[in-house]
Amino acid sequence: MVNTLAPEAAEGAVRGRPSAGPAVGGRTRARRRQAVVAWLFLAPALLFFAVFLILPLGFALLLSMSRWTGFALGDIQPVGPANYTGLFASGSTFLVPVLTNTLLFALGSVALALAGSVVVATCIDHLHLQGLWRTLYFLPIVTTVVAVGNVWKYMYEPGGLVNGVLNALGAGSVAFLEDPDTALPSLVVVQAWASVGTAILVLTAGLKSIPGSYYEAAALDGAGPVTVFRRITLPLLRPSLMLVCVTQFLTGLQSFGLIIVMTRGGPGGATDVAALEMYRQAFAHGDWGAASAAAFVLFAVVLAVTLAQVWLFGRKGEDA
Amino acid sequence: MRRRRFPWLSYLVVVTGAVLTVVPFLDMVMTSFKGPGEAGTLPYRFLPEAFDLSNYRAALHQLNLPVLFRNSVVATAVITGSVLLTSSLAGYALAKLRFRGRDFVFRFVLSTMMFPPFLFFVPRFLILAHWPLAGGNDLLGRGGSGLTASILALAVPFLVNGFGIFLMRQFMVSIPDEVLEAARVDGAGEFAVWWRIVMPQTAPVLVTLGLLTFVDAWNEYIWALLVSTADPDVMTLPVGIQLLQDHVDPARTTPVVMAGLVLSVLPVLVLFLLLQKYYVRGVMLSGLK
Numbered sequence: 001m002v003n004t005l006a007p008e009a010a011e012g013a014v015r016g017r018p019s020a021g022p023a024v025g026g027r028t029r030a031r032r033r034q035a036v037v038a039w040l041f042l043a044p045a046l047l048f049f050a051v052f053l054i055l056p057l058g059f060a061l062l063l064s065m066s067r068w069t070g071f072a073l074g075d076i077q078p079v080g081p082a083n084y085t086g087l088f089a090s091g092s093t094f095l096v097p098v099l100t101n102t103l104l105f106a107l108g109s110v111a112l113a114l115a116g117s118v119v120v121a122t123c124i125d126h127l128h129l130q131g132l133w134r135t136l137y138f139l140p141i142v143t144t145v146v147a148v149g150n151v152w153k154y155m156y157e158p159g160g161l162v163n164g165v166l167n168a169l170g171a172g173s174v175a176f177l178e179d180p181d182t183a184l185p186s187l188v189v190v191q192a193w194a195s196v197g198t199a200i201l202v203l204t205a206g207l208k209s210i211p212g213s214y215y216e217a218a219a220l221d222g223a224g225p226v227t228v229f230r231r232i233t234l235p236l237l238r239p240s241l242m243l244v245c246v247t248q249f250l251t252g253l254q255s256f257g258l259i260i261v262m263t264r265g266g267p268g269g270a271t272d273v274a275a276l277e278m279y280r281q282a283f284a285h286g287d288w289g290a291a292s293a294a295a296f297v298l299f300a301v302v303l304a305v306t307l308a309q310v311w312l313f314g315r316k317g318e319d320a
Numbered sequence: 321m322r323r324r325r326f327p328w329l330s331y332l333v334v335v336t337g338a339v340l341t342v343v344p345f346l347d348m349v350m351t352s353f354k355g356p357g358e359a360g361t362l363p364y365r366f367l368p369e370a371f372d373l374s375n376y377r378a379a380l381h382q383l384n385l386p387v388l389f390r391n392s393v394v395a396t397a398v399i400t401g402s403v404l405l406t407s408s409l410a411g412y413a414l415a416k417l418r419f420r421g422r423d424f425v426f427r428f429v430l431s432t433m434m435f436p437p438f439l440f441f442v443p444r445f446l447i448l449a450h451w452p453l454a455g456g457n458d459l460l461g462r463g464g465s466g467l468t469a470s471i472l473a474l475a476v477p478f479l480v481n482g483f484g485i486f487l488m489r490q491f492m493v494s495i496p497d498e499v500l501e502a503a504r505v506d507g508a509g510e511f512a513v514w515w516r517i518v519m520p521q522t523a524p525v526l527v528t529l530g531l532l533t534f535v536d537a538w539n540e541y542i543w544a545l546l547v548s549t550a551d552p553d554v555m556t557l558p559v560g561i562q563l564l565q566d567h568v569d570p571a572r573t574t575p576v577v578m579a580g581l582v583l584s585v586l587p588v589l590v591l592f593l594l595l596q597k598y599y600v601r602g603v604m605l606s607g608l609k
Contacts, residue, residue, distance in 0.1 A: 033510070041417070045407075045485060049432055059447065073450060123327070123329075138596070139341060139592075140341065142588055143585055145541050154578070161343070257542050278441075292443075
């Protein structure tokens with residue numbers, strides 16, 4: 001590979017450097033050596049991507065159109081699109097509730113984290129000790145999902161902290177994770193709690209980049225704080241908001257570590273999400289074909305949601 | 321202009337939010353000291369009756385901590401070392417070396433960041449399980465358990481990171497070419513230029529990337545769960561603690577689990593607090609976690 005590429009690189013070097021003059025022979029050799037070194041430096045990464053990115057993608061695509069019990073590779077039987085149609089057949093739980101749960105979980109946690117982070121970031125912007133506050137909000141981000149999930153699971157118990165506070169306020173206890181109606185919203189709160197720190201950090205950086213003169217001009221015009229927020233802060237914060245939205249949606253649509261730790265999809269499938277379903281199909285039921293098909297469908301959903309957001313944020317920009 | 325008076329309302333909002341963020345951690349620590357029958361009973365009490373260390377002893381006793389720690393440390397160290405090495409090598413090639421196809425490779429590296437990890441769980445596991453000539457497999461990958469039963473399996477899917485290459489490349493682009501040219505004129509080979517000149521200048525970014533990678537690797541759960549279901553000998557701390565609940569006296573499950581969690585969360589929290597400047601910059605640079 002290196003040998004076939006090196007002469008081309010040398011050609012490019014000569015073309016790009018017509019002024020090289022008498023030293024061109026030495027230059028060519030140097031350029032050729034640089035190309036060889038470049039491919040050597042890239043080799044570990046490219047080799048990894050070939051074996052653990054491209055090969056798996058092809059393998060997953062093949063599996064998604066096959067029936068396979070998971071033993072000898074020779075037993076893979078092609079079945080065409082059956083795994084995909086199976087996901088959407090009547091009686092399949094994949095569309096409802098699994099995919100709807102996935103979307104609700106992502107939408108709920110993004111909305112909550114976004115609202116919380118916008119409020120906190122705009123407030124932090126006025127305060128002393130900004131570094132301290134950001135550090136505190138950031139603690140959940142560096143904590144393993146096993147700790148986050150278990151602590152919240154315990155806090156949601158009848159004798160846990162949340163019900164303790166509710167009882168102290170005179171309210172009755174809530175069976176947060178045992179009741180199918182409250183289980184998903186309860187998980188949404190935890191996901192938002194765990195991801196709000198990153199959002200605050202990104203938004204604080206965005207706020208810092210808004211020139212102070214805009215606010216001074218608005219104050220001279222007698223604009224109130226609400227007007228300032230709506231007409232100056234929000235529009236100028238749009239790039240940061242989009243970054244937060246897109247990345248948090250990506251995480252929300254794919255994440256199932258928290259759900260494995262806290263509910264394992266229960267009660268009665270109330271918190272079953274697509275990535276968890278995929279995981280279970282493969283490693284609990286040994287249905288590698290259905291699992292791979294589910295993975296590609298979820299990938300399509302993730303892609304569609306991401307593109308929709310990019311389009312929405314771009315369009316709003318034209319309106320303003 | 322924007323600070324006409326003391327911002328009471330802002331303080332109220334920020335402090336309330338900070339309390340909501342920190343309280344679960346405090347609850348975890350407090351619960352880890354509670355005695356048998358003290359956690360999960362009504363009415364709820366925040367503070368333990370006595371600071372009882374026996375939960376930590378029980379967690380240490382049950383957890384086989386040396387093995388879990390070893391696996392977590394080895395996997396995290398291998399991942400972090402490999403990501404730093406491969407990212408700075410590839411980042412240097414993409415930033416400072418001229419060759420045909422450079423733009424294409426750079427775009428390819430960027431595109432690797434867009435594939436969601438769940439797409440790869442199944443095929444990567446199968447590839448490791450059918451790895452030729454490992455774990456009793458023959459040349460065609462049949463007969464044995466492949467690489468899945470080795471401690472390496474924990475690290476393999478995370479050894480190279482498209483984001484890491486991107487981060488290093490973006491930083492190295494700003495190193496002046498003249499410095500590198502001068503070294504080359506002095507007879508330094510490309511490897512020496514990379515190691516003696518480029519690497520020292522990128523030290524702060526290396527710390528950032530190393531820290532981001534370390535935290536993610538230490539906290540990783542799903543893949544480790546998968547691998548250690550196949551072989552308990554390669555279990556990591558998060559997986560071991562999650563399993564702990566099935567093996568402890570039910571009257572004190574929660575406090576013992578919390579004690580185990582405190583032990584596993586502590587190293588990474590301390591590291592984050594010490595080096596948070598670098599961590600925060602990494603998140604700012606990427607907008608990602």
